[in-house]
Amino acid sequence: MIGCSCEVCTSTDPRNYRRRSSLYVVTEQQHIVMDTPPDFRDQALRFGVKRVDAVLLTHPHADHIYGFDDVRRFSTMQETHIPVYGAPRTIKQMRKKFDYVDRVSYGFESVPRVLFTDLTNAVQIENCKVTPLPVSHGMDMIYGFLIEGDGKRLAYIPDCNGIPDETFQCLENLDVMILDGLRPQPHPTHFSIAEAIEHLEKIGAKQSFITHLTHNSEHHDLQARIGDAITVPWDGLEISL
Ligand SMILES: [Zn+2]
Ligand SMILES: [Zn+2]
Ligand SMILES: [Zn+2]
Numbered sequence: 001m002i003g004c005s006c007e008v009c010t011s012t013d014p015r016n017y018r019r020r021s022s023l024y025v026v027t028e029q030q031h032i033v034m035d036t037p038p039d040f041r042d043q044a045l046r047f048g049v050k051r052v053d054a055v056l057l058t059h060p061h062a063d064h065i066y067g068f069d070d071v072r073r074f075s076t077m078q079e080t081h082i083p084v085y086g087a088p089r090t091i092k093q094m095r096k097k098f099d100y101v102d103r104v105s106y107g108f109e110s111v112p113r114v115l116f117t118d119l120t121n122a123v124q125i126e127n128c129k130v131t132p133l134p135v136s137h138g139m140d141m142i143y144g145f146l147i148e149g150d151g152k153r154l155a156y157i158p159d160c161n162g163i164p165d166e167t168f169q170c171l172e173n174l175d176v177m178i179l180d181g182l183r184p185q186p187h188p189t190h191f192s193i194a195e196a197i198e199h200l201e202k203i204g205a206k207q208s209f210i211t212h213l214t215h216n217s218e219h220h221d222l223q224a225r226i227g228d229a230i231t232v233p234w235d236g237l238e239i240s241l
C-alpha cells in the first residue's frame with residue numbers, strides 16, 4: 001500500500017508484494033485474460049504474457065480495468081481485433097471510459113483494437129466455454145467467470161460479498177475455485193477471509209484459492225493459520241490442470 005511501512009509492505013518476501021487481481025488462462029488454443037488492472041502492463045512483462053486472444057472483464061471498477069489501454073500491444077502484435085466480454089453495464093462503462101478506442105482510426109499501434117461484446121449467457125471461445133457468474137459486490141451485481149475446457153472446470157470470482165443460489169449451483173465439481181477474501185476485517189463489498197473460507201469449504205473444489213488480498217495479511221502467517229486445504233496465492237503463481 002502506498003505510503004505504508006507495515007511488516008507486509010516492507011517485507012523482502014516477494015509473496016508479500018501484491019499487484020492487483022487478474023488471471024491468465026492458457027489452453028492449447030486460447031490465451032484469455034480476466035481483467036486488465038492498472039498494473040496489467042507490469043504483470044504481462046514480469047510474467048511473460050505474450051499473447052491475448054480474449055479479454056473477460058468482471059466489472060468496471062478502477063482496480064480491474066485501468067490497464068486496458070495496453071491491450072493495444074496484443075492487437076498490434078497479433079494484427080487482429082481482440083474480443084472483450086463483459087456484462088452490458090460493464091461494456092457500456094468501457095465504451096465511455098475508453099471512448100477513443102472506437103473513435104480513433106489511424107494505425108493498429110495507436111489504440112487497442114477490440115470488439116466490445118455484451119455477455120449475458122455462456123459463450124464458446126474456441127475450446128473454452130465461458131459462463132458469467134453473477135455475484136453481489138456491495139450494491140452491484142457483477143460477474144465472476146466459469147471456464148470449462150478439456151474436461152476441466154475453473155471459476156474466478158475476485159470481487160464478491162454474496163453468491164446467489166443460481167450461481168452457487170454452477171460451482172459444483174470444480175477443479176479450481178478462486179474467491180475474493182479481502183482482509184481479516186469485514187468489508188461492505190468484499191468477503192472477509194473467514195467468509196471466503198466458509199464459502200470455499202462449501203464449494204469444495206479440488207483446489208481452492210483466496211484472492212484480492214490486502215496488506216493486512218502476511219503470506220506465510222495467513223497460510224499457516226488457514227491450513228493446507230486452501231492456498232494463499234501469490235503474484236505469478238501458475239497452476240497446471
Ligand atoms: Zn502496509
Ligand atoms: Zn470491485
Ligand atoms: Zn477489486
